[in-house]
Amino acid sequence: MPNGFTSILKMLAAAIGLSIYLILLLSVESQVGIAALLVIGVIAMLASARFRVTAQLGNLFGERDSLLNLMIVLAVLIVTGFFYEDHFVLLLVATVIIYVIACLGLNLQFGYSGVLNFAGAAFFDALASNRGIVLLDMGVRPRDPHSFDDLQLRCEVVKCRLTESNLFLFDTNMLVQAVECASIDETWPEAFFQTYCYG
Numbered sequence: 151m152p153n154g155f156t157s158i159l160k161m162l163a164a165a166i167g168l169s170i171y172l173i174l175l176l177s178v179e180s181q182v183g184i185a186a187l188l189v190i191g192v193i194a195m196l197a198s199a200r201f202r203v204t205a206q207l208g209n210l211f212g213e214r215d216s217l218l219n220l221m222i223v224l225a226v227l228i229v230t231g232f233f234y235e236d237h238f239v240l241l242l243v244a245t246v247i248i249y250v251i252a253c254l255g256l257n258l259q260f261g262y263s264g265v266l267n268f269a270g271a272a273f274f275d276a277l278a279s280n281r282g283i284v285l286l287d288m289g290v291r292p293r294d295p296h297s298f299d300d301l302q303l304r305c306e307v308v309k310c311r312l313t314e315s316n317l318f319l320f321d322t323n324m325l326v327q328a329v330e331c332a333s334i335d336e337t338w339p340e341a342f343f344q345t346y347c348y349g
Contacts, residue, residue: 177233
């Protein structure tokens with residue numbers, strides 16, 4: 151067999167093995183079964199590191215990024231298809247995928263471009279929780295007035311102003327009042343929910 155074909159078979163075997171392990175881990179309902187599977191997983195990882203299987207697979211997957219991405223998508227589809235009637239597992243998989251997308255976005259923003267931007271995290275938190283949120287509007291960037299109105303339905307917004315020495319100033323009384331209002335209101339406004347959660 152050619153060397154390229156054997157490396158693809160090794161990658162495929164690793165992906166199938168990890169998919170089966172994930173299916174077993176998600177389908178076991180007893181604590182003893184979960185503990186046993188976790189111990190088996192730790193032993194398998196230690197053995198694969200000891201015999202340098204992990205390093206070899208890492209090199210193989212590093213050389214073929216597109217194949218790795220395809221195998222990840224296929225593994226998620228297989229796990230989703232296996233648990234198509236188990237709503238808790240599907241919710242768990244969807245939650246993990248949402249967090250992966252958020253982490254990839256932060257990795258692109260901060261890791262690759264070096265831009266320290268918390269707007270994505272703020273909007274993620276605004277959509278993912280029902281906690282009270284207070285935003286300071288610096289007025290630096292232009293924004294769509296309709297989306298800003300929608301954001302004001304979800305968050306308390308305190309306006310700031312820029313001084314001559316480039317410092318942002320805000321009224322502390324308004325900030326205290328916004329924090330108090332945000333901590334009292336623990337419900338989602340219906341209009342925000344309809345727009346951003348139901349589309």
